[in-house]
Amino acid sequence: MKCAEFSEIVSDLARNEGLDESLRQSAMLHADACPSCDEELEMARALSAALHALAASTTASTAPEHVEEFLRGEMRQRRAAVAPMRTPRAQRWAIGGIAGLAAAALISVVLLKPELLRLTRDNSPAGSTQSAGATTQGPEATAQVAPPSGNSEAATARGGNSAATGNTGGANSADTASQDADTEYATSYIALPSAEGAIFAEDQTVVRVSMPRSALASFGLPVRSDAADANILADFVLGEDGMPQAVRLVQ
Amino acid sequence: MLREPEQTDDQLLRRIIAGEEASFVCFYRRWQTRIYRFALHMSGSASVAEDVTQESFMSVIRDASRFDPALGTASAYLFGIARNQVLRRLEKDRMLVPFPEPNEAPLESRAKSNGNGHHATSVQPIDLARKQTIEHVREAVLSLPSHYREVVVLCDLQEMSYDEAAAALNCAIGTVRSRLHRARTLLAAKLFDLRQTQTNSAARSRGSN
Structure with missing residues (x-):
């Protein structure tokens, strides 16, 4: 594998997705032999970890409860509006x-x-x-x-x-x-x-x-x-x- | 005791069309957190995330009959709606001069909020360095062009597979992969620049003391 090819798949490698096993192994062998590609992989992994930390910082974030209340109200109104129309329409x-x-x-x-x-x-x-x-x-x-x-x-x-x-x-x-x-x-x-x-x-x-x-x-x-x-x-x-x-x- | 099997999204959507409030609540609770966070990471604003969540589910109430399981998953359907809402909102806000939102707490603290102003106390305090790093990553993500940002948010922050992200964005898997690769390269460069700036300013402040 060449460095340019490695660079193309380094994100997939860091995310561990989208690569078949033989390609992944080939890339890892290249990283072992090439310090600059190894560093690139480390940076990609560090970025994944940083993004993971960002995602984790908002794991408890949810829409406020009043949004659900509002939507439930809309749902009820809609049903009330639709119900009487149903028979005459049918x-x-x-x-x-x-x-x-x-x-x-x-x-x-x-x-x-x-x-x-x-x-x-x-x-x-x-x-x-x-x-x-x-x-x-x-x-x-x-x-x-x-x-x-x-x-x-x-x-x-x-x-x-x-x-x-x-x-x-x-x-x-x-x-x-x-x-x-x-x-x-x-x-x-x-x-x-x-x-x-x-x-x-x-x-x-x-x-x-x-x-x-x-x-x-x-x-x-x-x-x-x-x-x-x-x-x-x-x-x-x-x-x-x-x-x-x-x-x-x-x- | 036997538990009733959980209803699929398709089943819930069919019942929502029939006007079943309980099914809507079930569907909403299943998806609202992911939609809210998607909008939050895309916009960096809790109020926008709230609006987008509300509008997305309003679309479900109004137009759930448009959902066709043969064309894609409920996840793709819902994220597709949310994405359109976010992009529309960002485009609208881009034309306005931004004012700081008075009650807009940092995302870090909002993350512990349950939405009613009550804050959980069981979360461990996050150290300053980590907090700063997270803020830098957040800023870097928000500075990406929207077509790059959305793949980062879906794939890296929402942990969607390439397949799922492609379905939500209505594009090819190859497009998702290439955009993500490009987005991550940009992010790495931005974070590197930020780190350099910080190092330089720290060195300057040490020199002035």
Whole structure:
């Protein structure tokens, strides 16, 4: 090893880091044979000792306790500020998600079977069997996108049945038998908390979606904990902005 | 009795994001001393060290979600924040005319302070010569350019490995090694000069008597 090479690694040697054993031994042999490099190594070691003494002089130094108190206060404030926002934010995301899903379902219905798209109005009693149209409960009036008859492949786009015949306000008698088979039950429409004060028009869009029951909680609706994971069918009345305003459950 | 396994920094940071105060306290107590001392050695000022510590952990409270364990350790993340805070503060202070801080005790005595003005009494008195040597080393470290100073503080004063220092400084290990080598050469020269000056002034004072 030459003196210049030794000089390059003298700090590593003094710190005893970053050198493999063979290089370290080679350097030590050189220091034994070269007084000036040996002196350089001694100086490097003395510097390490001086720095160690400096580090040791502050080993008890810590940030004052009031810093921790301040930070804990900040942490609490932050949590307090974030907590109330969490539900509405999650709710907004869920609503947005459902709206997106509903919009996608609507688009698929429109694109795939445009002739099946039909707006109807139904004044049948709330909670009754829904063969066509929507009920007028909670929301003053709702309209429904008439879904295809039978069970659509796309469950999320699946809707009621009889309006698929093209009739308004009633079922075609020829379809009565199949309607009986497809008879479904639905709750009345419930206005969502996010749409409080909204006035429902007759021509509003209704889409049917399949979703986990637990998603109802996102809309501020109660959910049975024992069946939270089960999938349900729901009809959503959408506002002009595409956001759901009312919902009913379908079985 | 079985002790609960200590939580890793990654786990604590995840819980801090979720708003768990206890996890924050645990993380803070684990790291605050090292961050405080890093800032203290970098700035030479207890008040700057205090500010830097506070701001660094405020960043953790605000932005812990930015920490990605795939990109580096919590240590590197935290020292990276502290380093930026220190450099920003030093740059700001460089443009101001420094005033002596009224209650700024020498670091030596602050080292025995618990931060509330209470001083430990169990520490052995440090003899004057050693105290002077430490002060000289401190001055020499503080006189280094910041990019040299930070490697000395991390590697020699905080006893980080080259790997750890490189992660904290977000640079290559080779850069840390070469900077440290250069920094130590500068330090040795400064200390030698200081010693020479002292020897000369001692000789002059002896001659005048």
